[in-house]
Amino acid sequence: MGDRTAILDHGSWSIKAGHAHSPLSVESDLPLLVTPTRVRVYDVSTKGKADAVMEEAEGGGMAGGEEAEEGKGEYAELGPIQDGVICDWDSMEVLWHYILYEQLGWEKGEEETVLISERVLSSSKLQRELMTQIMFEKFNTKGVYMADQARLSLGSYGKVSGCVVDIGHGKMGVSCVVDGQLQQPSSESLLFGGEEFTQFLREAVQRRNGRQYTEKNLADLKHDCMEVCSSAQAYLSECESREEREHDLPDGTTIKVGKEFVQAGEMCFQPHRFGYKCMSLVDVIQTSISHTSIADLNMKRLLTESVLITGCGSVVKGLEQRVQTELRKLFPPSYNPSILRRPEYMPVTVPMHSAWVGGFIEAKLAFSQNQHITKYDYDEYGPSIVHRKTFL
Ligand SMILES: Nc1ncnc2c1ncn2[C@@H]1O[C@H](COP(=O)(O)OP(=O)(O)OP(=O)(O)O)[C@@H](O)[C@H]1O
Ligand SMILES: [Mg+2]
Numbered sequence: 001m002g003d004r005t006a007i008l009d010h011g012s013w014s015i016k017a018g019h020a021h022s023p024l025s026v027e028s029d030l031p032l033l034v035t036p037t038r039v040r041v042y043d044v045s046t047k048g049k050a051d052a053v054m055e056e057a058e059g060g061g062m063a064g065g066e067e068a069e070e071g072k073g074e075y076a077e078l079g080p081i082q083d084g085v086i087c088d089w090d091s092m093e094v095l096w097h098y099i100l101y102e103q104l105g106w107e108k109g110e111e112e113t114v115l116i117s118e119r120v121l122s123s124s125k126l127q128r129e130l131m132t133q134i135m136f137e138k139f140n141t142k143g144v145y146m147a148d149q150a151r152l153s154l155g156s157y158g159k160v161s162g163c164v165v166d167i168g169h170g171k172m173g174v175s176c177v178v179d180g181q182l183q184q185p186s187s188e189s190l191l192f193g194g195e196e197f198t199q200f201l202r203e204a205v206q207r208r209n210g211r212q213y214t215e216k217n218l219a220d221l222k223h224d225c226m227e228v229c230s231s232a233q234a235y236l237s238e239c240e241s242r243e244e245r246e247h248d249l250p251d252g253t254t255i256k257v258g259k260e261f262v263q264a265g266e267m268c269f270q271p272h273r274f275g276y277k278c279m280s281l282v283d284v285i286q287t288s289i290s291h292t293s294i295a296d297l298n299m300k301r302l303l304t305e306s307v308l309i310t311g312c313g314s315v316v317k318g319l320e321q322r323v324q325t326e327l328r329k330l331f332p333p334s335y336n337p338s339i340l341r342r343p344e345y346m347p348v349t350v351p352m353h354s355a356w357v358g359g360f361i362e363a364k365l366a367f368s369q370n371q372h373i374t375k376y377d378y379d380e381y382g383p384s385i386v387h388r389k390t391f392l
Contacts, residue, residue, distance in 0.1 A: 152358025
């Protein structure tokens, strides 16, 4: 049991989904599908009968493009997850239905088990109970297992202790995990993430080019051009010297770009320069490590030596190196802050999708050892069983 499990990694930008039985090898892509966390509602009065936005999200912005499907008329696009919290359950059900039945091939009456990863500290107990209830009552699943994204991400790197930095869309989150246990007091977040980078670039690129661009164009631009300078000094000189150039997008659009792409990267390290009254990413990492409830200094040292940068924003050029350099300035010389490297036997996209890969690995064990919530458990104890029976 466990290999037919559907693995769902929930995010505010996209949901990563796949089966635990698919093969995982360094030569191939990860066996997952990335669906934008977007639902199209054609008539707002029929909310709950919305269509899932079906295009693949990788490399895209607002998936589905800007064209309405022929004959269906006006529509609104809703994002049912905001900052890790499900805020529109009707739309979420539509997405789950699309992913489980249409993408993963579930058959009515023969539904399988499901592992759901979520950002435990953003979501609430009620959210977990509702997810459990919907999965059993509306999706007729045979079993549910929920797990925290930070813990799963570390697991995908073969680690049980470390500091996980998630560069997502809603915000950037940092949490420490010690011996496989999420350290709740260590969880910190920055007020911004991929969405704010795009917003910043939208305004800057519009000023430079004198016209507006589609969400897809902006997302492509961000993915191609955003970068982080090696130091605050290097950032200042880039701002002075970087010349405007032209960048071609996959759809043939040519856009003039300049220093705004290093500025977007610098937001993580000098947020006050961009109007954010919050700590920098490295200060947040340091605070997170210092807030773990573990008194053991050796463990704190181990956490600084095992910093995992994950989420789709983790692939921004220069980011890992700058985090490591800045952390080395912040911690005493006896510490050796280091960024965890992708295990060489894992596909290259693992850093972007490490929570999903961690779920893939954990599902086999969790379901075969009966750590999940079974239909019997649910019928006996109701949705609150989720707080007792899953290992968050
Ligand atoms: N190559 C890239 N360079 C920079 N940013 C990228 C790249 N690829 C994706 N992104 C950005 O990463 C963000 C999505 O990251 P991710 O999929 O980890 O978020 P999520 O899990 O859906 O959201 P969250 O964890 O915040 O709920 C988007 O803002 C996207 O534009
Ligand atoms: Mg995420």
